[in-house]
Amino acid sequence: LIFARQKLQVLAELPQLDAADRITPILAALQGQQRFGDMWVEHPDSDEGKPLAGLARAFGNALRPALRKAGLLTDKPNTGLPRLHIVFVDGRHAFVCVADTRDSAPWPLGIPRLKLLPDAPSRSALKLDEALLTLMTPEERELLVKPGMRAADLGAAPGGWTWVLTRQHLKVISVDNGPLREHVLETGLVEHLRADGFHWQPETPLDWMVCDMVEQPRRVAERMATWFREGWCKHAIFNLKLPMKKRWDETRMCLELFQEQAGRPLHLRAKQLYHDREEITVLASPLR
Numbered sequence: 001l002i003f004a005r006q007k008l009q010v011l012a013e014l015p016q017l018d019a020a021d022r023i024t025p026i027l028a029a030l031q032g033q034q035r036f037g038d039m040w041v042e043h044p045d046s047d048e049g050k051p052l053a054g055l056a057r058a059f060g061n062a063l064r065p066a067l068r069k070a071g072l073l074t075d076k077p078n079t080g081l082p083r084l085h086i087v088f089v090d091g092r093h094a095f096v097c098v099a100d101t102r103d104s105a106p107w108p109l110g111i112p113r114l115k116l117l118p119d120a121p122s123r124s125a126l127k128l129d130e131a132l133l134t135l136m137t138p139e140e141r142e143l144l145v146k147p148g149m150r151a152a153d154l155g156a157a158p159g160g161w162t163w164v165l166t167r168q169h170l171k172v173i174s175v176d177n178g179p180l181r182e183h184v185l186e187t188g189l190v191e192h193l194r195a196d197g198f199h200w201q202p203e204t205p206l207d208w209m210v211c212d213m214v215e216q217p218r219r220v221a222e223r224m225a226t227w228f229r230e231g232w233c234k235h236a237i238f239n240l241k242l243p244m245k246k247r248w249d250e251t252r253m254c255l256e257l258f259q260e261q262a263g264r265p266l267h268l269r270a271k272q273l274y275h276d277r278e279e280i281t282v283l284a285s286p287l288r
Contacts, residue, residue, distance in 0.1 A: 005110030037081030122160035154197030155213035225261035
């Protein structure tokens with residue numbers, strides 16, 4: 001579900017809610033359901049949906065006590081139980097849904113609330129921050145992103161992704177003909193090579209390679225595959241910039257091309273992150 005922000009199972013659609021009493025039909029739709037560990041009231045993250053934010057907040061405050069009284073909601077959030085979602089598409093039309101907390105976004109509307117720190121070299125830093133948070137479990141991050149590991153950042157300037165890696169205490173070779181921000185170099189963890197990220201290769205294998213170069217997605221996929229085929233890195237996070245039309249067709253073609261040319265079986269996770277634009281972010285790792 002590369003382009004889905006949240007994954008929900010629909011229990012009921014309520015297309016003609018009475019604004020004077022929306023709670024009763026929702027409780028009726030939940031008859032026979034087990035208790036939920038949490039409840040979120042949401043709306044589409046769009047220009048049309050944003051005016052519903054006030055309704056979502058107010059209705060959530062009214063619905064929670066009613067759910068608890070009916071024995072349908074725990075007193076405190078419990079991630080071990082399914083999560084109830086009420087999704088308004090307008091003031092009278094809502095979907096009653098359930099999410100498996102192990103297989104859904106852990107943030108309302110599927111939006112991670114990340115803050116761009118003042119010393120971040122660029123907003124693109126948020127993309128790698130979100131990728132590490134979204135595409136890996138906490139256990140995987142602890143195991144695979146360790147201080148002292150060595151990484152390459154292809155197309156690094158002005159240093160946003162390099163900066164994120166140094167905050168994880170990785171040693172980074174930043175490859176770009178353009179300049180990096182001075183404070184990124186001052187970390188002592190960065191070697192800046194003025195070279196073309198599409199042609200440079202490391203002298204010895206690295207733990208990580210990351211890439212956010214603006215280039216044709218198929219060309220990026222082929223170059224990323226070369227890194228794995230030649231054994232230049234163990235893990236990679238890279239972006240594929242997609243065309244405005246037929247995004248899924250291009251995505252499927254690029255991922256198939258990458259897997260065919262990588263020369264070994266890899267575990268892929270791909271997602272259009274909240275901080276991505278016309279692109280998807282891909283995590284590639286060896287099968288374990």
